[in-house]
């Protein structure tokens with residue numbers, strides 16, 4: 117089985133988010149970058165599926181400039197066999213999906229895994245765009261994934277429940293918590309990652325359709341009103357008369 | 363020009379999010395001086411669809427077909443895109459629901475439309491671009507997104523937009539688009555619905571608990587509190603990691619993002635990754651025995667106290683309140 121895993125490079129989850137240039141750009145000063153946590157799940161699943169190389173190969177792909185290479189190396193350390201970096205700054209999901217689809221078209225993959233969403237721009241757009249661009253099924257938010265022969269069985273979340281569906285490979289699956297336990301690279305993985313192939317591919321010309329033009333940080337809540345432990349009636353009262361939420 | 367809005371149903375019934383998107387679409391149509399057309403797929407009674415006229419929808423396309431009883435996102439996306447073309451829609455609106463997330467990027471790709479997911483505002487229309495607000499960086503920021511394509515697809519964040527009644531009269535029209543057999547590549551085997559449960563992403567009130575509860579056996583009072591409030595239950599990540607609660611209840615940066623009117627956090631410390639999933643809640647109540655818990659910094663109301671004492675009292679007080687009102 118040939119698996120492609122799409123990984124994005126995102127600010128560490130504990131990052132304080134600020135903006136520069138009149139609030140029009142994300143301020144990356146001092147920001148630590150990591151593999152998007154959902155993509156780590158996708159990658160861990162892929163590594164499990166190929167079973168130490170016995171049952172296939174895992175290729176990771178990232179659309180990004182040279183600064184994303186440490187993240188790509190980490191993916192190789194976790195267990196991917198090779199990596200592709202499409203040498204471009206991601207503009208929007210449409211741009212990214214087109215770059216990945218272009219690569220995927222000429223390299224028959226049986227399975228394409230993405231995260232359910234990137235934790236920076238949170239579009240949750242790339243997986244279904246890939247499915248459409250490649251004319252194959254996609255499931256954007258999968259909680260479970262099993263592959264048997266040529267068939268994928270996927271459990272996806274729906275409002276107030278879950279749905280189990282099947283599809284013949286190839287499919288695109290956006291992975292969420294539950295698909296796999298995130299793997300941590302070990303020493304052997306880290307050493308090995310250095311010598312694994314990382315190929316740089318030039319982007320195709322695609323115009324972005326959207327852009328992030330301005331940011332605000334959400335309003336800070338006015339100070340918390342503390343209520344005595346013994347006075348829950350007061351809380352009920354405030355929720356009714358002041359907050360008007362019950 | 364028109365605005366097309368996809369109306370989801372759950373076993374033939376329209377839920378609150380359906381009226382939210384209908385109302386949102388008709389307000390956009392009003393701004394643009396055009397009409398809002400709804401599209402529904404699957405078996406939904408006309409009397410149910412007719413309800414959309416209370417929210418400014420003047421026409422409903424209904425697509426029924428035995429092959430469309432379950433959700434097949436490729437086929438559904440083709441139908442909605444065909445509906446957009448038929449109606450000359452330049453704006454397509456969906457809910458940012460689980461299904462909406464699977465559909466909108468496919469529709470946008472078909473129409474070469476810019477897509478904004480999880481919108482929290484009505485768009486502003488400029489001469490050559492459209493601007494919409496949404497959250498980004500896991501709710502740590504609000505971003506204004508500019509769309510430059512002629513056709514735009516927008517998914518609306520649940521609970522972010524006040525439903526407004528605006529009565530018009532709607533005509534219901536059968537729509538029979540051509541659907542390619544190659545669009546039926548997935549087969550739904552099973553749907554499990556916890557019917558008595560309120561869906562977390564759509565809930566107006568969420569009662570959430572963390573590691574402070576000590577173990578799964580203590581969730582009885584959390585469920586009871588949720589019950590009294592008509593709330594959904596949620597939890598922090600370590601709680602679902604430990605298997606105390608299902609993964610589907612985990613909120614935060616790597617879980618579900620919620621924006622209810624009221625979020626009650628019990629025995630949750632308020633780590634930045636947790637806050638990322640709840641900070642757009644309108645009102646936050648924190649119950650924690652540690653006065654230094656970071657959650658208090660973002661709360662509207664707080665009780666410093668032991669959950670095992672406070673929660674039962676709160677349940678009792680709410681029961682009395684509900685009994686009197």
Ligand SMILES: Cc1cc2nc3c(=O)[nH]c(=O)nc-3n(C[C@H](O)[C@H](O)[C@H](O)COP(=O)(O)OP(=O)(O)OC[C@H]3O[C@@H](n4cnc5c(N)ncnc54)[C@H](O)[C@@H]3O)c2cc1C
Pocket residue numbers: 129153571572573574575597598599600601612613614615616617628629630631632633634635636639649650651652655667668669670
């Ligand atoms: C990459 C990454 C992603 C993450 N994503 C998420 C995410 O999406 N969602 C998430 O929730 N976390 C996430 N986390 C974990 C997060 O950092 C915290 O570890 C987690 O939120 C803590 O959960 P908690 O508050 O339930 O537990 P703790 O931090 O252990 O807090 C328990 C709280 O309960 C209080 N308490 C104890 N006993 C009582 C009592 N009897 N009565 C009242 N209060 C009591 C304590 O004072 C304490 O504040 C992520 C972490 C990482 C590294």
Ligand SMILES: Nc1ncnc2c1ncn2[C@@H]1O[C@H](COP(=O)(O)O)[C@@H](O)[C@H]1O
Pocket residue numbers: 121122123124125152154155177178179180206209212229230231232233234235237238239240241242243
């Ligand atoms: N620049 C990128 N390079 C490679 N994959 C990406 C990139 N951006 C997003 N993805 C993938 O698409 C998924 C969804 O991202 P998004 O649509 O941005 O929320 C992510 O979890 C990644 O798997």
